[in-house]
Amino acid sequence: MGKINDSIIENLKEIEKEAKAIVKEDLEESENETYLAFYNLWKNQDRKDHIDLMVEDLKLNIDTYWLAEKYNKDIEKKINMIYFEHGGLYGGELEAFSINFDDSSFELSEFKIIDDRMDYLDNISSLPAFVSPTLYHLTENIQGEEDKFDDFIDVNNIYELFEATALIEINKLFERANEENLFEKLNLKKPFYLAVAEHDTGAPKLIYVIE
Numbered sequence: 001m002g003k004i005n006d007s008i009i010e011n012l013k014e015i016e017k018e019a020k021a022i023v024k025e026d027l028e029e030s031e032n033e034t035y036l037a038f039y040n041l042w043k044n045q046d047r048k049d050h051i052d053l054m055v056e057d058l059k060l061n062i063d064t065y066w067l068a069e070k071y072n073k074d075i076e077k078k079i080n081m082i083y084f085e086h087g088g089l090y091g092g093e094l095e096a097f098s099i100n101f102d103d104s105s106f107e108l109s110e111f112k113i114i115d116d117r118m119d120y121l122d123n124i125s126s127l128p129a130f131v132s133p134t135l136y137h138l139t140e141n142i143q144g145e146e147d148k149f150d151d152f153i154d155v156n157n158i159y160e161l162f163e164a165t166a167l168i169e170i171n172k173l174f175e176r177a178n179e180e181n182l183f184e185k186l187n188l189k190k191p192f193y194l195a196v197a198e199h200d201t202g203a204p205k206l207i208y209v210i211e
Contacts, residue, residue, distance in 0.1 A: 004209050009171050011111050012207075016164035023161050026154060034148035038158045041141060042134075047169055050133040054173040057130035059182060065127040066096070067185055074123040080189040083118065084129050084170075088198040089159045090143070092136025098124035101193055112203040113195050130173070134166040163198070167207060170196055174208035183210070 081099035197204035
């Protein structure tokens, strides 16, 4: 399974590389100070610190919500996927949903999950998971600044760069979570899939697989 996770992280890094190239090309043709300021904000993110913060956040929320009978009515229910959803440009908080994922003909070389293969369960449903510091920093700084960009395409380009970096950090979060057995009290069916998407934007991206 290490092979698929290697492929996933390489794909995520390629997405980030392409997003960065688009922003840098834009900035070569633009003197927009706001666009440049957000690019510098992206460059100055502390990835290691972000991963550490997300690990602690996830640990706390698993204990407080996922494993609490008040919020999870069937802790013993078997699941083979958790889908994490964020609010996009205006939201760094991710919520968790347990899924029965039909992987009968799923190719592990695919990096996107088809929605009609996902059966939402009721044991973990819209529960707090963690905050992505990278997405949160974008959200808290960009509100009210959108009109200072030359056009909204530039806003979207900077968002896609921040999101690409956030997904790489989340991949490392899930790797740490697996190493530290954070999901061990859940009734996992393996392979166990971890996927992420922005709310209402189509197919979730496969971020990590636990065998």
